[in-house]
Amino acid sequence: MTLPADDGANGHAAPTPTVTFLNGVRQRIGTVVVGQDVVVERILIALLTSGHLLLEGVPGLAKTLLVSCLAKSIHLQFARIQFTIDLLPSDILGSEILDQKTHDFRVNKGPVFTNLLLADEINRAAPKVQSALLEAMQERKVTIGKEAFKLPSPFLVIATQNPVEQAGTFELPEAQLDRFMLRHRLVYPTVDEEKEILRRNMALGVKREGGGAVARTEFDVLADEPVGTIDDLVAAMEAAADVYVSDTFVEHVIDAVTRTRSHPDVELGASPRAGIALIKAAKARALIRGRGYVVPDDLYALAPDVILHRVRLNYEALADGKRGDDVLQDILHDLTRGKRRKEELVR
Numbered sequence: 001m002t003l004p005a006d007d008g009a010n011g012h013a014a015p016t017p018t019v020t021f022l023n024g025v026r027q028r029i030g031t032v033v034v035g036q037d038v039v040v041e042r043i044l045i046a047l048l049t050s051g052h053l054l055l056e057g058v059p060g061l062a063k064t065l066l067v068s069c070l071a072k073s074i075h076l077q078f079a080r081i082q083f084t085i086d087l088l089p090s091d092i093l094g095s096e097i098l099d100q101k102t103h104d105f106r107v108n109k110g111p112v113f114t115n116l117l118l119a120d121e122i123n124r125a126a127p128k129v130q131s132a133l134l135e136a137m138q139e140r141k142v143t144i145g146k147e148a149f150k151l152p153s154p155f156l157v158i159a160t161q162n163p164v165e166q167a168g169t170f171e172l173p174e175a176q177l178d179r180f181m182l183r184h185r186l187v188y189p190t191v192d193e194e195k196e197i198l199r200r201n202m203a204l205g206v207k208r209e210g211g212g213a214v215a216r217t218e219f220d221v222l223a224d225e226p227v228g229t230i231d232d233l234v235a236a237m238e239a240a241a242d243v244y245v246s247d248t249f250v251e252h253v254i255d256a257v258t259r260t261r262s263h264p265d266v267e268l269g270a271s272p273r274a275g276i277a278l279i280k281a282a283k284a285r286a287l288i289r290g291r292g293y294v295v296p297d298d299l300y301a302l303a304p305d306v307i308l309h310r311v312r313l314n315y316e317a318l319a320d321g322k323r324g325d326d327v328l329q330d331i332l333h334d335l336t337r338g339k340r341r342k343e344e345l346v347r
Contacts (some may be wrong), residue, residue: 014295017232017308018239018288024227028073032218033062034200035193041288043070043158048284049238051181051277052137052157054122054172054309064162065218067118069221074233076115077152077227083125085338089132096145107144115152119159123169132174133157134218137179148292149341154233174268174312181277182302183309243283252299252335253278259331260307265317266327270310277306300332 022044027042039055043066046053064080071078081092094110111117112133124131126207136142140151159180161172177183189197204216253275261269282298308324317327 018236021228021232025073029069032069034196035189045284049280054180054183055160057186071116078116079111079114080118082120087125093142117157122159142252177309182305240284240287267314268312
């Protein structure tokens, strides 16, 4: 889906080359992945803000395909780790290996040393392994033995987890969840989108390989020619940082976050990271949509993905069958009413 450029306001217009680059990435992904426009937008937001993204959804919704296509669209290094119960921290970070010839230890870097890391089914690994990513996600560096290594730039973790199958899984602790800038829940495609998915799949055919043949998959049609370079991405990141944010918008963000800490149904409210993430994500969303400024719709659209995984309801609310989304909608509704009252007083 291509979004039109906005002329902006107050001189804060989004750079046209940047908007063209971002639309090009979306179009490239659209040639392989049907639908999922919101997910693509969230992935771009994470990439533009150096945030990390947690995708929650059942298997088969093209999560891996999305990330692979994004990496090829911007020519980023991509690595995928399948999290399992027997995975070790060294399988992610790397380890020191004794060289039999020199009798010295040398560092063997793990798959975390990449631009785009897909942590598939992250909740299947033990907490010790999950926590191995904390330093990498927060400080962009990894300690192996006694030496610290900087991770490549940019560095982004996109993790997935299955919300249905709970056997053999470990719930992510609050400290780990708070490291994720966004947590997005994927939904099934519409009937028309699923029809298009099947139509494209039937047209893939087979490819000859090693004297035999194998059925082609969507991964086989990924174009190797990127639509942009790292320099284009850096320019887009700088443009996102320059998007205008009014003092009123900041006040609304603070109001939304602090209300989670005083709501009677909430045991654990959102941390200050939530407010930082909301503003950064809103600036990136505005840029993607061709604006040089944020609007209230950015706050309301992003609040569920930024806030819900950072709050925990109390026992009474859970016993009454309440959900985090219900509480957040109450908070946003009160925020809207408060905003209207202020506007009426000003009049």
